[in-house]
Amino acid sequence: MVTANKNWSGNPGTFAIWRESNRSGMDLTTVGADARCRAMSTQPATAHDHEDLVAGLARAGRAAQRQLARLDDAGKAAALRSAGAALRAASGKILEANARDLAAGQANGLSPAMLDRLKLDEKRLEGVAAAVEAVAALRDPVGEVIDRSIAPSGLELSRIRIPIGLIGIIYESRPNVTADAAALCLRTGNAVLLRGGSEAVHSNRAIHAALVAGLEAAGAPAEAVQLMPTQDREAVSAMLRAAGLIDMVIPRGGRGLVERVQNDARVPVLAHLEGICHTYVHSAAEPEMATRIALNAKMRRTGICGALETLLLDANFPACQQVVDGLLAAGCELRGDARAQALDPRIKPASANDWGHEFLDSVAAVAVVDGLDAAMAHIERHSSNHTDAIVTSDEAAAERFLAEVDSAIVMVNASTQFADGGEFGLGAEIGIATGRLHARGPVALEGLTTYKWQVRGHGEARP
Amino acid sequence: MVTANKNWSGNPGTFAIWRESNRSGMDLTTVGADARCRAMSTQPATAHDHEDLVAGLARAGRAAQRQLARLDDAGKAAALRSAGAALRAASGKILEANARDLAAGQANGLSPAMLDRLKLDEKRLEGVAAAVEAVAALRDPVGEVIDRSIAPSGLELSRIRIPIGLIGIIYESRPNVTADAAALCLRTGNAVLLRGGSEAVHSNRAIHAALVAGLEAAGAPAEAVQLMPTQDREAVSAMLRAAGLIDMVIPRGGRGLVERVQNDARVPVLAHLEGICHTYVHSAAEPEMATRIALNAKMRRTGICGALETLLLDANFPACQQVVDGLLAAGCELRGDARAQALDPRIKPASANDWGHEFLDSVAAVAVVDGLDAAMAHIERHSSNHTDAIVTSDEAAAERFLAEVDSAIVMVNASTQFADGGEFGLGAEIGIATGRLHARGPVALEGLTTYKWQVRGHGEARP
Numbered sequence: 060m061v062t063a064n065k066n067w068s069g070n071p072g073t074f075a076i077w078r079e080s081n082r083s084g085m086d087l088t089t090v091g092a093d094a095r096c097r098a099m100s101t102q103p104a105t106a107h108d109h110e111d112l113v114a115g116l117a118r119a120g121r122a123a124q125r126q127l128a129r130l131d132d133a134g135k136a137a138a139l140r141s142a143g144a145a146l147r148a149a150s151g152k153i154l155e156a157n158a159r160d161l162a163a164g165q166a167n168g169l170s171p172a173m174l175d176r177l178k179l180d181e182k183r184l185e186g187v188a189a190a191v192e193a194v195a196a197l198r199d200p201v202g203e204v205i206d207r208s209i210a211p212s213g214l215e216l217s218r219i220r221i222p223i224g225l226i227g228i229i230y231e232s233r234p235n236v237t238a239d240a241a242a243l244c245l246r247t248g249n250a251v252l253l254r255g256g257s258e259a260v261h262s263n264r265a266i267h268a269a270l271v272a273g274l275e276a277a278g279a280p281a282e283a284v285q286l287m288p289t290q291d292r293e294a295v296s297a298m299l300r301a302a303g304l305i306d307m308v309i310p311r312g313g314r315g316l317v318e319r320v321q322n323d324a325r326v327p328v329l330a331h332l333e334g335i336c337h338t339y340v341h342s343a344a345e346p347e348m349a350t351r352i353a354l355n356a357k358m359r360r361t362g363i364c365g366a367l368e369t370l371l372l373d374a375n376f377p378a379c380q381q382v383v384d385g386l387l388a389a390g391c392e393l394r395g396d397a398r399a400q401a402l403d404p405r406i407k408p409a410s411a412n413d414w415g416h417e418f419l420d421s422v423a424a425v426a427v428v429d430g431l432d433a434a435m436a437h438i439e440r441h442s443s444n445h446t447d448a449i450v451t452s453d454e455a456a457a458e459r460f461l462a463e464v465d466s467a468i469v470m471v472n473a474s475t476q477f478a479d480g481g482e483f484g485l486g487a488e489i490g491i492a493t494g495r496l497h498a499r500g501p502v503a504l505e506g507l508t509t510y511k512w513q514v515r516g517h518g519e520a521r522p
Numbered sequence: 523m524v525t526a527n528k529n530w531s532g533n534p535g536t537f538a539i540w541r542e543s544n545r546s547g548m549d550l551t552t553v554g555a556d557a558r559c560r561a562m563s564t565q566p567a568t569a570h571d572h573e574d575l576v577a578g579l580a581r582a583g584r585a586a587q588r589q590l591a592r593l594d595d596a597g598k599a600a601a602l603r604s605a606g607a608a609l610r611a612a613s614g615k616i617l618e619a620n621a622r623d624l625a626a627g628q629a630n631g632l633s634p635a636m637l638d639r640l641k642l643d644e645k646r647l648e649g650v651a652a653a654v655e656a657v658a659a660l661r662d663p664v665g666e667v668i669d670r671s672i673a674p675s676g677l678e679l680s681r682i683r684i685p686i687g688l689i690g691i692i693y694e695s696r697p698n699v700t701a702d703a704a705a706l707c708l709r710t711g712n713a714v715l716l717r718g719g720s721e722a723v724h725s726n727r728a729i730h731a732a733l734v735a736g737l738e739a740a741g742a743p744a745e746a747v748q749l750m751p752t753q754d755r756e757a758v759s760a761m762l763r764a765a766g767l768i769d770m771v772i773p774r775g776g777r778g779l780v781e782r783v784q785n786d787a788r789v790p791v792l793a794h795l796e797g798i799c800h801t802y803v804h805s806a807a808e809p810e811m812a813t814r815i816a817l818n819a820k821m822r823r824t825g826i827c828g829a830l831e832t833l834l835l836d837a838n839f840p841a842c843q844q845v846v847d848g849l850l851a852a853g854c855e856l857r858g859d860a861r862a863q864a865l866d867p868r869i870k871p872a873s874a875n876d877w878g879h880e881f882l883d884s885v886a887a888v889a890v891v892d893g894l895d896a897a898m899a900h901i902e903r904h905s906s907n908h909t910d911a912i913v914t915s916d917e918a919a920a921e922r923f924l925a926e927v928d929s930a931i932v933m934v935n936a937s938t939q940f941a942d943g944g945e946f947g948l949g950a951e952i953g954i955a956t957g958r959l960h961a962r963g964p965v966a967l968e969g970l971t972t973y974k975w976q977v978r979g980h981g982e983a984r985p
Contacts (some may be wrong), residue, residue, distance in 0.1 A: 128926075210946060211947070223958055223959070306959075307958070307959060321788070327790070327957070327959045351983050355984055356983075359984055457978075461978075463588075463591075465684075468974070469976055469977065470976075470977040470978075472980055472982070473977055474979075476984040477673075477675065477677060477977065477979075477984050482673060482677075482984065484679070494790070495686055496790045496972060499972060499974060500975045509962060510962055512931040512962070513924045514931060514934065515924075515934050515935070515936075516933060516935040517935055518808070518814065518935050518936075519815075519936045519937065519940065520814050520937045521937050
C-alpha cells in the first residue's frame with residue numbers, strides 16, 4: 060500500500076464540496092433514509108447532524124450486512140463479479156468524473172505526483188475492475204472452522220470465522236481504493252462505509268455508483284457499500300466516535316491521517332503507519348547479494364511503504380563500498396553518520412531527522428554499526444515496526460534477527476519491497492498493519508474476519 | 523470471570539492511600555527508577571507527574587519483557603512455579619495485609635458481598651498459588667507456527683506467535699486477580715503493569731511482592747510484574763493514554779470501570795462488558811431439558827457473567843409452566859412481559875429496564891416470543907453479545923441460531939454458565955471478551971499473543 064499525500068487534514072474546501080453536491084442533485088439514493096434527509100438539507104451541519112448522519116448510514120449498513128451474511132460463498136463471488144462488470148460498463152461516466160477531479164486538482168495546485176495518483180484512464184480502470192474480479196476468485200475465509208474440541212463436560216466447541224460487521228475505510232487521493240476496499244470487505248461478508256479524499260470526490264462517487272449498480276443487479280443489498288455523502292471533516296469525527304455502530308475503522312493514507320484517526324477514534328482502528336524499513340548488512344553477508352538487495356529495497360519503487368529508508372552497514376562487512384557504489388550509481392542520495400561518511404565522500408551528512416524518516420524518494424540514511432546487537436538496537440529505536448531485514452549467510456545471526464526484531468515483518472536475505480499482500484500469497488491487501496493486535500503485516504481477507512464460539516450440547520448443566 | 527463492584531470510579535480515598543503508602547515506607551523497589559522517585563515524593567501529583575510515572579514504569583516493563591522473551595518455555599514455567607512457591611511462603615504477610623484491607627473495608631461500609639470478594643484465607647490463598655502453578659503447566663503458545671508457505675518468488679513465509687509486549691490490567695476488588703493476571707501474562711512472555719482496586723491495596727502489594735520475590739529467585743526480571751505504586755485515578759488515565767508504551771489494556775470489573783476504560787483509552791482495549799445472557803426455549807425443546815438448563819443457567823451461581831438474565835419462552839413451547847415452576851421453586855424472582863405474566867400470576871410485571879439488564883441475582887426477566895426470528899430479534903436488541911443459548915431438538919432451528927446470533931458464544935442445549943475458559947479447555951481465563959477484534963469469548967493464553975511474519979529468502983529482489 061502506498062502512503063499517499065499527507066495533507067488530508069488541510070483541505071479547506073470540504074464543506075463547500077458537500078454543499079455543491081447537494082445543489083448538483085448528485086445521486087444519493089444509496090444511503091440510508093436519515094443520511095438522505097440530511098444530505099438534501101441546505102442547513103449548515105452541526106456535530107449533532109453528523110452523528111445522526113453517521114448513525115443512519117451505520118444502521119443501513121448493519122442491516123445490509125445481515126442480508127449479506129446470508130449469501131453463501133458463491134453468492135458473494137457473483138455479486139463481486141457483477142460489480143466488476145458494472146465498473147467496466149460505467150467506464151465513460153467514471154473517466155468523465157475523474158476528469159472533473161483532475162481539473163479541480165490542477166486548479167488547486169496539486170503536485171504532479173498527487174495528480175498521477177488521482178488519475179484514471181482506460182487501462183487503470185480496467186485494472187480496478189480486474190482487481191475486483193480477482194477478489195471474487197479468492198477463497199472466502201468466512202465459515203472456516205478455526206479449531207474444534209470436545210470439552211470434558213461433553214460440550215462440542217468450535218471457533219468459526221465470521222465477518223467483523225460494518226467497517227469504515229477513511230482514505231486519501233487514490234480512487235481505486237473505493238473499489239479495492241469495498242471488494243475485500245464484501246468478499247468477507249462485511250458492509251463498508253467509505254470516506255474518500257476530497258480530491259477524488261467525483262471519481263469516488265462514480266465508482267461507488269457503479270459498484271452499487273453491480274451489487275443490485277446480482278441481488279445483493281445496495282447499502283452493503285456506502286460512500287459518505289459529505290466531505291465535511293466533522294462527519295469523519297462522527298465515524299470515529301461511532302462505537303457500537305461501526306465495528307472497525309481502517310485509515311489508508313499518510314501519517315497525518317492515520318495519527319488523527321488513532322487519536323480521535325473510539326472505534327477500534329486497524330492502522331497502517333509509515334514504513335520505516337531498515338536493511339542491515341551483516342558482517343557475514345555475501346557482497347553481491349547485499350548490493351542487489353539494498354538496491355532493490357531502495358530503488359525498485361521509492362514511493363511504497365516497503366521501500367528501504369535506512370541502510371545499516373556492519374563495520375566488519377568487507378564490501379561496504381560495493382553496496383554504497385551500487386546505490387549511488389542508481390541515483391540514490393545517501394545521508395550518513397560520521398562513520399558512513401568516512402567510507403565515501405559522496406555520502407552527505409545525515410541530520411538527526413534522517414533516522415527513522417520515511418523519505419519515499421531516492422534518498423536513504425546510512426549508518427555503520429558494530430555488530431548484530433547494535434543493528435537491532437538502532438532498529439528498535441527508529442523502526443516503525445513495518446518491515447526490517449538482515450542480509451547474512453550466518454544462520455545464527457539470521458535466526459536471532461528473526462526472533463528479536465519486533466516488527467510485523469522480519470526478513471532474511473530478501474528485499475523489503477516484498478512486503479505486500481500479493482507477494483505474500485494473500486491475493487490482495489487492504490493495508491499493512493503496524494499495530495500489534497488483531498492482525499499484523501499484510502491484511503487481506505482473514506484480517507477482515509473475527510470468530511465466534513459455537514457450542515453444541517446435549518442438555519448439559521454445569522455442576 | 524465475575525463482574526464485581528461497580529463503584530470503582532467513586533472511591534474518594536485513592537489519593538490519600540497513595541500518600542499514606544509513601545509515609546509508611548512501603549516497599550516500592552520493584553518499580554522503575556522514575557516511578558520510585560515519584561512515589562517517594564511528597565508533592566501532590568499533577569497529570570504530567572502521572573505521565574512520567576507511567577512512562578517510567580512502562581520503560582522498565584518493556585525492558586523486562588525483552589529479557590523475558592529470551593526465556594524458553596521451561597524457563598517461563600520455572601519462574602511461575604517459583605512465584606507460586608513464593609506466594610505460599612508469604613502467606614502470613616499476605617493474610618496480614620488482607621486483614622488490614624478487610625478492616626478498612628468494614629470501616630468504609632463495604633457490602634458483605636464485596637467483603638467476601640476481598641477476603642483471603644489459607645484455603646483461598648492456596649487456591650491462588652495453585653492457580654499460578656496450573657498456568658505454569660499450560661502449553662506455551664509462543665513460538666507456535668500459525669502457518670507457513672512458500673511464495674511464488676521463492677520466499678519462505680511463516681507466521682509465528684509472539685508475546686504482545688506490555689499489558690496493563692485494571693481491576694477491582696478481588697486480590698487474586700493480581701496473581702492470576704500476572705501468571706497468564708508471564709506464561710506468554712508479556713510484562714504486566716497491574717492497577718488493582720483501592721479496597722485491596724495492601725493485599726495486592728503483598729501478593730505482588732511475593733510474585734516478584736519468586737521471579738527473582740528463578741532469575742526472571744522483577745519488572746516483568748509491576749504494580750502501580752499509587753491509587754490515584756489520574757495514574758489510570760495516564761495508563762490509558764500511554765499509546766506506544768503499553769500495548770494493550772484489559773479492564774476487569776463492572777460496567778463503570780469498563781466503560782471508562784473504553785472511553786478514555788488511546789491504548790487498545792480488550793474489554794469484557796456485562797454478560798447479558800439469554801436462553802431461548804424453542805417450541806421443539808425437550809421440556810425436562812429446558813427446565814434443567816434454564817434452572818442451571820440462572821441459579822447455579824447468579825453472580826457470574828455467564829448467568830442467564832433473560833429467559834425467552836416460545837409461545838408454541840408446550841411446557842412453559844414447567845420451566846417457570848422450576849425457577850420459582852428454586853427461589854428465583856421472575857419479571858415478565860404481559861404474555862409471560864398471563865402464564866403464571868407469580869410472575870411480576872417487568873419494567874422497560876429489566877430487558878437487557880444484568881441482575882447478577884436470583885431475578886430473571888421472562889418474555890414470550892413468537893418463534894425463532896422473534897427470539898433472535900429480542901437477543902439482537904438486548905444482548906451484550908457475551909453468551910446466548912437456544913434449547914431445541916430441531917436441528918435446523920439450532921443451526922440457524924448458531925449462525926445468526928451474533929454473540930461471542932452461541933450455545934445449543936447447554937447452560938450459559940459453561941461460558942468459562944476453564945470449561946472451554948483453555949486452562950484459565952483472563953476474561954471473556956465481548957468486542958469483535960483480536961479475541962472473542964474466553965481469553966486465555968492465545969489471546970495474550972500476537973504474531974509476526976518471518977520471511978526467509980535466498981537473495982531475492984522483487985522484479
